[in-house]
Amino acid sequence: MPTTTPSRRRRRAPSRIERVAGKAAALQKPRVILALLLLLALTSVMLLDGYLRAEVGGDQRVRTGASSSKVPDKVLDGGPILTFRGGQATTVSVPDKTIALTFDDGPNPTWTPQVLAILKKYDIPATFFVVGSMVSRYPSIVADMVEQGNEVGIHTFTHVDLSYQSDARVNREMQQTQLALAGAAGITTTLFRAPYSSETDAIDNYSWPVYKKLGEDGYTSVFVDTDSDDWKRPGVSKIVKWATPEDDEGASVLFHDAGGERSQTIKALPKYIEKMQAKGYTFTTISGAIQQEESAGGGQSAGAGAQAGGPQPGGQEAPAGQAGAGAAGGARSGTSNLQAAHREATGATLYEGKALIGAVAVAEWAVPVLSVGLMVVGVAVMGRFGMMLLLARRHYRQRNKRRFSWGPPVYRPVSVIVPAYNEKECIANTLASLAKSTHPIEIIVVDDGSTDGTSEIAREAAFSLGMTNVRVIRQENAGKPAALNNGVRSASHDIVVMMDGDTVFEPDTVRQLVQPFADPEVGAVAGNAKVGNRNTLIGAWQHIEYVMGFNLDRRMYDLLRCMPTIPGAIGAFRREAVLEVGGMSEDTLAEDTDITIAMHRAGWRVVYQEHARAWTEAPGSLKQLWSQRYRWSYGTMQALWKHRGSLTDKGPSGRFGRVGMPLVVIFQIVTPVFAPLIDVFTVYSMIFVDFTAALLAWLAVLGVQLLCAAYAFRLDREKYRYLLMMPLQQLAYRQMMYLVLIHSCITALTGGRLRWQKLKRTGEVGTAAGVS
The missing domain is CATH 3.20.20.370 (Glycoside hydrolase/deacetylase)
Incomplete structure (x- = not known):
């Protein structure tokens, strides 16, 4: 009989989730190609238009005064x-x-x-x-x-x-x-x-x-x-x-x-x-x-x-x-x-000629439209910067007044829900940070079918830390929304705090996060998510984005009372409000955006608490970053489409539809989709039109962005040295985010669907102290 070699290992059959993820990734490849083809078409149209106007390949040199010794006299005199x-x-x-x-x-x-x-x-x-x-x-x-x-x-x-x-x-x-x-x-x-x-x-x-x-x-x-x-x-x-x-x-x-x-x-x-x-x-x-x-x-x-x-x-x-x-x-x-x-x-000459005329007609129509779009995008971008600065300053002054108060201090215990799927690298650090909480909490770890021993590690960590307030619940793999809903159902208290399994809290985070619930109108609170692994180039870029793009935005949306998203890394909810809107929905990939909009429509107020800080592990590679942002942007589009009825909501509950929905669509979808026009036209102008003028214009825009970023860093008391990475971020990182959003738009328009994807963690965000 044949014998089995002991050193030979059987290949593990892929799980159902891995098979679904693989199929989803395969379906996205044509859409990535389509996105790149659209970018190539845009570039080709601009180059054709520039060639027609002698901007591309133009040569203004004119020869004068050269010798004619080689030219026959009969020609010169003819x-x-x-x-x-x-x-x-x-x-x-x-x-x-x-x-x-x-x-x-x-x-x-x-x-x-x-x-x-x-x-x-x-x-x-x-x-x-x-x-x-x-x-x-x-x-x-x-x-x-x-x-x-x-x-x-x-x-x-x-x-x-x-x-x-x-x-x-x-x-x-x-x-x-x-x-x-x-x-x-x-x-x-x-x-x-x-x-x-x-x-x-x-x-x-x-x-x-x-x-x-x-x-x-x-x-x-x-x-x-x-x-x-x-x-x-x-x-x-x-x-x-x-x-x-x-x-x-x-x-x-x-x-x-x-x-x-x-x-x-x-x-x-x-x-x-x-x-x-x-x-x-x-x-x-x-x-x-x-x-x-x-x-x-x-x-x-x-x-x-x-x-x-x-x-x-x-x-x-x-x-x-x-x-x-x-x-x-x-x-x-x-x-x-x-x-x-x-x-x-006749023949090929005729058809090639008609094709040329057709291509030029497209370029003649497209380039002016793109130019108008560029102006609109430029005005929108600069308008957004101005609005963010003004409203963020007002928000900071309002929330940091000595007399400002949400109401009587909130001292009652709260439930902290930690959904976890294969978080063996991070779950112990997460629990260790919660053990130092200055606010009374119960901790519910919901293990969503992990295969790496996450639940055992969580129990061992709780035991070693002497934590008696930790419950570990195991369920079959059903996704993050299901895990959160399980945690909400199992919570003992009327306020639930939700965090990711790769996130660590500061000792005072929970206490700061729940204080707005002193106002009975507040149904949810967004915390201040920080990038913990910021000492790499990709981490530094994301750190700038979190401080400037996310937290500065949240200050603006808070004042306008139309906060679009409670971050999954740190958010708090009234349990009754969560149950009222049906819990965390599985309809979209952005369950955090979905439930936030649902709470607005139910009449609850959603606010931002800047002093409640959480340190999260951002993706450490471009591939993981693409995967995460692709899911975020696509999920946001799903959530907006799901709640498109908010545009016609009446009364106070319709504020998000009247104010928030247009702002999110304009600033988070439309403007970013067309923002590459600024870079394409800038590069085009640098190469073919006027390098100096185009460079000065680009530097002026960069200067405005640096000003906004510096102010955001000041409000969050962050170190300015990371802003040295911003010019490179504008050249590389931002272009990737554009492509991600364009990719997401194409997926949405073509009817594609994605599943929740697990990012690889390293556990390098161990404590909240000393990371900044």
């Missing part, structure tokens, strides 16, 4: 239209008495439609050199432009000087603009005009390779030989004068329909057209000028330098015979809306 047919540089001039009217930097939603209206009125065409980012933002204007019979060319995607850019960047600028044109008007184009270019004699050794490369790719580069200089806004008469060629010569004339305030251009354009027509000039497009010039010279029309049937920019293959189509002689009637330089976008 006409304003440069092609590379057959690999040879060729320039074309605009025929005499002909104007190739061109506009740069558009489309613009204000000025371009006015320019189009003027052109339509006088029935003349023009060539618009458009910026791809503007095309993607205002596609309908480009569609109207093309439909009206005008011609479009590329002016790069982000209006950069290409002589500074790599070949990859040059290709990207051209291809992205082609996609934008495909998505906006269903075309691509062979025309190109470089930003910051002028006449051909300004081509230098840096820009010449760019023009050669683009020429080899099938592009026709267009320059000017008559510039209106309308961007200088010199006045209507000077714009008209400067745009007029000399001696009846033909010209490629430059105006601008974007890039600044263009009212003078709009006023000058009709006067200019009428003047030139009176002088016998005709208007045409760049393709029309090429066709006229080549027809006059007996050459073959090549449609803006692209051979029929050959490869075209944007990956299009031109059908044979199509390249010769165009607007000849400037006559609009009888010409196709598909200009000679245009190619119909």
Whole structure:
């Protein structure tokens, strides 16, 4: 028979709770991924919007005064239209008495439609050199432009000087603009005009390779030989004068329909057209000028330098015979809306272009909304800080007056309930702290099915400490709410104090905690929970959060009479009030928030007692911290949803619904969910906009938070040295809390459910003395 090796241990089968917890954790992974995808989408939208506005990848450098020794003389002295047919540089001039009217930097939603209206009125065409980012933002204007019979060319995607850019960047600028044109008007184009270019004699050794490369790719580069200089806004008469060629010569004339305030251009354009027509000039497009010039010279029309049937920019293959189509002689009637330089976008180019237009539309809508949200969140955050400071100061002064009293001192015994599940590391320390209580108490330890000997350790600790007031009750594992309810039912006194099994009390804690019950309206009291294991980085961060975020908040909510949560680590209740609201509910993961709201709705007053301090063991790792805060935030949402009916409660019992519920939703859910916008926009601004201004703004917000935290530390008589950790907390810890809350929101919206989770304890919070 086979024998069993003594050293081989049988693997313990997982318990029901462990199996449920494992399944719950597995269900959360897709939601974590969804939260990260949402953050990635937000970042992508901002980067796209920044790229469109030249905040991301923008380059304002403009080259001037470089040598042109490598540029052929025939190009420097040639006409304003440069092609590379057959690999040879060729320039074309605009025929005499002909104007190739061109506009740069558009489309613009204000000025371009006015320019189009003027052109339509006088029935003349023009060539618009458009910026791809503007095309993607205002596609309908480009569609109207093309439909009206005008011609479009590329002016790069982000209006950069290409002589500074790599070949990859040059290709990207051209291809992205082609996609934008495909998505906006269903075309691509062979025309190109470089930003910051002028006449051909300004081509230098840096820009010449760019023009050669683009020429080899099938592009026709267009320059000017008559510039209106309308961007200088010199006045209507000077714009008209400067745009007029000399001696009846033909010209490629430059105006601008974007890039600044263009009212003078709009006023000058009709006067200019009428003047030139009176002088016998005709208007045409760049393709029309090429066709006229080549027809006059007996050459073959090549449609803006692209051979029929050959490869075209944007990956299009031109059908044979199509390249010769165009607007000849400037006559609009009888010409196709598909200009000679245009190619119909098909296949992947068309669909990618439409996808680009769609993505930009989302970014154009989302970023302004996010910006407004950022302002609202910023105002809400600063408003909360201001309200906390004012109300906390008032609370401190009110509760620390010599004449302040809740009523006759409370001396009667109370019951302290300690729910415990696998608390072998902490339960002895908890009982040892209660043994020093200056107030008469009975202690009820409810062992919720522990498997580590918690109940035996509790009995041994009580015996060794000579405590005769300790009862240990064992029950099958049913969860913390059930354990607390068991303790309430077993309590001998009318006031019950609830604490966690990993918490220690100061000798005076219970006495301080029960004094507010001298007021018969008080049904529950929140104590002052302190982080005991604060000498680690994670512990210090949580210490700051407890003092500033929790206790400062409780002072505010106390004065407003809408306290949302009695902390599980330290809270006291009238037994009759607990029984009146049905005890601790298992409906949510935040049983402490649940019962607190229920007591408000039952008409009881809930207060904060700052002098009743308890020292609790905070999570010691990021994983445990995530687990705890995830349960807290999700449980809070459950409790708020459960008690949504409080919004319509009447009378004094409806105060929480009228005041507390909106404040909790705004300050603990909505504002924190959108608070990452502040950090995302700050990082974005630091990298792409103005580092100094963004840094100063971030430091200003940090300064306000430090001020609030310092005041909170002063009220709680805490040592300020922990505030040195606050800048790092804002950079790391706070981001984690954002993700936890977003994760919780996604879980709530998708209908997920969580179970109560047990955190690993170390028992390092041994006594209440000397931890601060």
